[in-house]
Amino acid sequence: MSYVVAVRALCEFTAKQGDLDLRFTPSPTAQEGIAGHATVTARRGPGYQAEVALSGGHGPLLVRGRADGYDPAQNLIEEIKTYRGQFASIPDNHRHLHWAQLRVYGHLLCAQQQLERVNLALVYYDIGSGAETVLRATREAHELAALFADHCQRFVAWAEQELAHRGARDEALAALRFPHAEFRTGQRQLAKAVFQANASGRCLLAQAPTGIGKTVGSLFPVLKAAPQQRIDKVLFLAAKTPGRQLALDAAATLGRGTPLRVLELTAREKACEHPENSCHGESCPLARGFYDRLPAARQAALTHVTLDRAALREVGLAHAVCPYYLGSEMARWSDVIVGDYNYWFDAGAMLHGLALANQWRVSVLVDEAHNMVSRARSMFTASLERGTLRSARAAAPPLAKKALGRVARAWSALDKEHGAPYQVLPALPEPLLDALQAAASAITDHLAERPGPLDPALQRFYFDALHFARLADSFASHSLCDFTRDGRDSALCIRNVVPAPFLKSRFALAHSTTLFSATLSPWHYHADALGLPEDTAWIDVDSPFSSEQLAVRVASRISTRYQHRAASLAPIAELMASQYRERPGNYLAFFSSFDYLEQAAALFAERHPGIPAWLQGRRMNEAERAGFVARFVPGGRGIGFAVLGGAFGEGIDLPGERLIGAFIATLGLPQVNPVNEQLRQRLEEAFGAGYDYTYLYPGIQKVVQAAGRVVRTMADHGVVVLIDDRFDQPRVRELLPRWWGIGRMPGAA
Incomplete structure (x- = not known):
C-alpha cells in the first residue's frame, strides 16, 4: 500500500523552518495568483508546457504534483510565485521552501524523462508592477535524486506511521459496534439513512427530532462506512459551542478502544495565548521558532486521542508553539474534525482548501442545519x-x-x-x-x-x-x-439572498454531506437556498416522544401581530399565570422582540408579583447567559422571559423538572422591513415562494426549536402554549411536528 503525498505537502513537512510569521502582508488573492501564473506562462515561447503533471515513488511514498511550467527548448522547469511589494521583503524561510518544491519537481522531471541534468528557475511575479524576478540554477539529476531521497527519508517514517494508523483505524471502524445497548426510537432510522447516503456518495437532509441522539446517530454510521468508502476525514460542523461539545463527547464514546483521532478547531481569538502580541517571532514567543519545534509537538499531539482545546493548549505550551496553529497543522493528521460551519463553507474555508489540495475524501455532517441558510448568507455578504x-x-x-x-x-x-x-x-x-x-x-x-x-x-x-x-x-x-x-x-x-451558487462546489467536493436538525421542513426550502444536488435524499425521522408527553395548546383568541401587541399583553399575562397556578414549576416564555418581552414582563410582574420571573438582557455576556440558565433548577419555580430565536431558543438542555413548559407568544416571523421585503421579492422571482421562504418557514423553525426545549428525554412531560390565532391555520399546522397532539385553550381570551 502506497502513501500518496503532494509535492507541496511533502516540502511543507520537511522544509519549513524558522518562525511562524502571520503579520498581515498584502499577498495576492487566489484569483490574482491564478491570473499571475497565466500572465507569466503566456509570456513564454512556443512549445512551453504549463501545469506539467509529475509523480515518482520512494519506498512506500508516491509523490505527485503539477510543475508550473517546463520549456523543453531550454530544458528549464519553473516554479512561479506571486507577491506584492518589495522582493527583498519575502522571508528567507519562504524562499527555502520554494526552492525545495522546485528541486523536487526537477527530480521528478529528470526521472520521468531520463534527463541527466535540468535547469531550474524560481520566478517571482509582482502582481502590482508585472515585473518578474528570476532566480536560476542548474542541477545534475543525481544531485536532485539525493535531495528528493533526503526529503522522502525524513517523511517516510511519518508516512509509515500514518499508513499503520490508517490500517488500524479502518480495521477498528469495520468492527465498530453501536456504543449503547439499543438504538432509541428514530435513531436507527437516522443512522441507516446516513449510512446509505455515504454508501452511495449522496447528500442527505434529515429532519430528526430533539432527544433521539442525533449526534451519535449521525456520527456512528459515517465512521462505520469510512473503511469501505475510503473516507479520509469526517467533518462535524456545528453552529454553536454546545453542539461541538456534544460531537466531541460522541466521538470519544464511539472511538473508545480504537485509534480514532479527534480534533477540535477553536476560533483564533479564543485559543490565542498572547492576544496583546502580533503573530510573528519578533513579538510572540510561541511564534518564534515555531516550525523548528513543530515536529516534536506534532508527534506529542498524536498521543492524545482527543485533541480538544485543552489538549492542544497543553501540548502547545509544553513545546512552546502556538496552540491555535498547532490545531491547524493537526487537521492534516486527524480522522474526525469538529468545528464551526465556516471551516468548510466560507469563501476561504481552511478545511475545504486542504481537502482540495490533498484530494481528501471527506464526509461532512452539519448539525442544527436550520441555521445554514442565514449563516451562509452572512458569509457572502459585505x-x-x-x-x-x-x-x-x-x-x-x-x-x-x-x-x-x-x-x-x-x-x-x-x-x-x-x-x-x-x-x-x-x-x-x-x-x-x-x-x-x-x-x-x-x-x-x-x-x-x-x-x-x-x-x-x-x-x-x-x-x-x-x-x-x-x-x-x-x-x-x-x-x-x-x-x-x-x-x-x-x-x-x-x-x-441565495447562497446556493457559492455552496454547490462544497457539496460537490465532499463524498457525502448530511444536514440534520429538528426543523428542516419543508425540505425544498433548504435544498433550493443551499444549492443541494438534485439527487439529495430526504428523511423525516420518527419521534421517540408521544403526544401524551407534551400537551400542545393553541391560544387562538389572541393575536400577537404588531398592531395587536398592546392589547395582547393582559390576556397573555393571565394565561401564563393560570397555567403556572395549575402546575407550578419552571417555564420559558418566548416573545418576538426585546420590546415585546419587556412590556410583557413588566405587566406580568405588576399583576402577579408572587410568581418569580427573570429576563433575558439585550447584550448578555457568556457569564450572564449561564446565570439565566442556572435559574432552571430541579424543583425550582418561575418563568424566564426570552426572545424567540435568541440564545435560549435552541441549544440549551433542561431535562426533567428543570423545564416543564413554554409559552410562545409569536409565530416568529421575521420583521417586515425594506430588507426583508427585498428578500421576499427576489425569492419569489427565484422560487415562486417569496413569503414562505422569507417569513413563514424561518419563523416556524424558531417556534419548533423553542418548543423542543421542553421534552428532552423519555421521562419528561410538559406543556407548550402557542399564543396566536394563526397557529390554527392549516398551512401553519402542517409545518409543526407530526407527533404533537394540538388542542385549543378556549379560555385564553
Missing part, C-alpha cells in the same frame, strides 16, 4: 459604512488619504443620487467601486513598502473594502446591492 470611511481617512498615510478622498467624493455623489432611507441599486455603483479598488491598492502599496500594523480604523475599512471587492467580482442575481441612509451616515451592502 457592508461598507461611511462612518468607517471617515475614521479611516483620519488615520491614513498621505497616499492612502488621497485615494480615500476619492472614495469619499464618489460616496457623496451616491448620497446625492439616492436620497431615500433605503434603496436597492439597479447595479453596482461603478465610480465608487473603482475608487474603492484604487484606495485598497494604495493601502496595499503602503503596506508593501512599510510592513507593520495599520491603525485599527484604517485596517477595518481596508478589510471591509477587500471583502466587498471580492464579492463585487462575483455579483449576480443571487445577491442585491442596497444603499441605506440614516441621517449623516449611510451604508452600502452587497447582500446575499
Whole structure:
C-alpha cells in the first residue's frame, strides 16, 4: 500500500523552518495568483508546457504534483510565485521552501524523462508592477535524486506511521459496534439513512427530532462506512459551542478502544495565548521558532486521542508553539474534525482548501442545519459604512488619504443620487467601486513598502473594502446591492439572498454531506437556498416522544401581530399565570422582540408579583447567559422571559423538572422591513415562494426549536402554549411536528 503525498505537502513537512510569521502582508488573492501564473506562462515561447503533471515513488511514498511550467527548448522547469511589494521583503524561510518544491519537481522531471541534468528557475511575479524576478540554477539529476531521497527519508517514517494508523483505524471502524445497548426510537432510522447516503456518495437532509441522539446517530454510521468508502476525514460542523461539545463527547464514546483521532478547531481569538502580541517571532514567543519545534509537538499531539482545546493548549505550551496553529497543522493528521460551519463553507474555508489540495475524501455532517441558510448568507455578504470611511481617512498615510478622498467624493455623489432611507441599486455603483479598488491598492502599496500594523480604523475599512471587492467580482442575481441612509451616515451592502451558487462546489467536493436538525421542513426550502444536488435524499425521522408527553395548546383568541401587541399583553399575562397556578414549576416564555418581552414582563410582574420571573438582557455576556440558565433548577419555580430565536431558543438542555413548559407568544416571523421585503421579492422571482421562504418557514423553525426545549428525554412531560390565532391555520399546522397532539385553550381570551 502506497502513501500518496503532494509535492507541496511533502516540502511543507520537511522544509519549513524558522518562525511562524502571520503579520498581515498584502499577498495576492487566489484569483490574482491564478491570473499571475497565466500572465507569466503566456509570456513564454512556443512549445512551453504549463501545469506539467509529475509523480515518482520512494519506498512506500508516491509523490505527485503539477510543475508550473517546463520549456523543453531550454530544458528549464519553473516554479512561479506571486507577491506584492518589495522582493527583498519575502522571508528567507519562504524562499527555502520554494526552492525545495522546485528541486523536487526537477527530480521528478529528470526521472520521468531520463534527463541527466535540468535547469531550474524560481520566478517571482509582482502582481502590482508585472515585473518578474528570476532566480536560476542548474542541477545534475543525481544531485536532485539525493535531495528528493533526503526529503522522502525524513517523511517516510511519518508516512509509515500514518499508513499503520490508517490500517488500524479502518480495521477498528469495520468492527465498530453501536456504543449503547439499543438504538432509541428514530435513531436507527437516522443512522441507516446516513449510512446509505455515504454508501452511495449522496447528500442527505434529515429532519430528526430533539432527544433521539442525533449526534451519535449521525456520527456512528459515517465512521462505520469510512473503511469501505475510503473516507479520509469526517467533518462535524456545528453552529454553536454546545453542539461541538456534544460531537466531541460522541466521538470519544464511539472511538473508545480504537485509534480514532479527534480534533477540535477553536476560533483564533479564543485559543490565542498572547492576544496583546502580533503573530510573528519578533513579538510572540510561541511564534518564534515555531516550525523548528513543530515536529516534536506534532508527534506529542498524536498521543492524545482527543485533541480538544485543552489538549492542544497543553501540548502547545509544553513545546512552546502556538496552540491555535498547532490545531491547524493537526487537521492534516486527524480522522474526525469538529468545528464551526465556516471551516468548510466560507469563501476561504481552511478545511475545504486542504481537502482540495490533498484530494481528501471527506464526509461532512452539519448539525442544527436550520441555521445554514442565514449563516451562509452572512458569509457572502459585505457592508461598507461611511462612518468607517471617515475614521479611516483620519488615520491614513498621505497616499492612502488621497485615494480615500476619492472614495469619499464618489460616496457623496451616491448620497446625492439616492436620497431615500433605503434603496436597492439597479447595479453596482461603478465610480465608487473603482475608487474603492484604487484606495485598497494604495493601502496595499503602503503596506508593501512599510510592513507593520495599520491603525485599527484604517485596517477595518481596508478589510471591509477587500471583502466587498471580492464579492463585487462575483455579483449576480443571487445577491442585491442596497444603499441605506440614516441621517449623516449611510451604508452600502452587497447582500446575499441565495447562497446556493457559492455552496454547490462544497457539496460537490465532499463524498457525502448530511444536514440534520429538528426543523428542516419543508425540505425544498433548504435544498433550493443551499444549492443541494438534485439527487439529495430526504428523511423525516420518527419521534421517540408521544403526544401524551407534551400537551400542545393553541391560544387562538389572541393575536400577537404588531398592531395587536398592546392589547395582547393582559390576556397573555393571565394565561401564563393560570397555567403556572395549575402546575407550578419552571417555564420559558418566548416573545418576538426585546420590546415585546419587556412590556410583557413588566405587566406580568405588576399583576402577579408572587410568581418569580427573570429576563433575558439585550447584550448578555457568556457569564450572564449561564446565570439565566442556572435559574432552571430541579424543583425550582418561575418563568424566564426570552426572545424567540435568541440564545435560549435552541441549544440549551433542561431535562426533567428543570423545564416543564413554554409559552410562545409569536409565530416568529421575521420583521417586515425594506430588507426583508427585498428578500421576499427576489425569492419569489427565484422560487415562486417569496413569503414562505422569507417569513413563514424561518419563523416556524424558531417556534419548533423553542418548543423542543421542553421534552428532552423519555421521562419528561410538559406543556407548550402557542399564543396566536394563526397557529390554527392549516398551512401553519402542517409545518409543526407530526407527533404533537394540538388542542385549543378556549379560555385564553
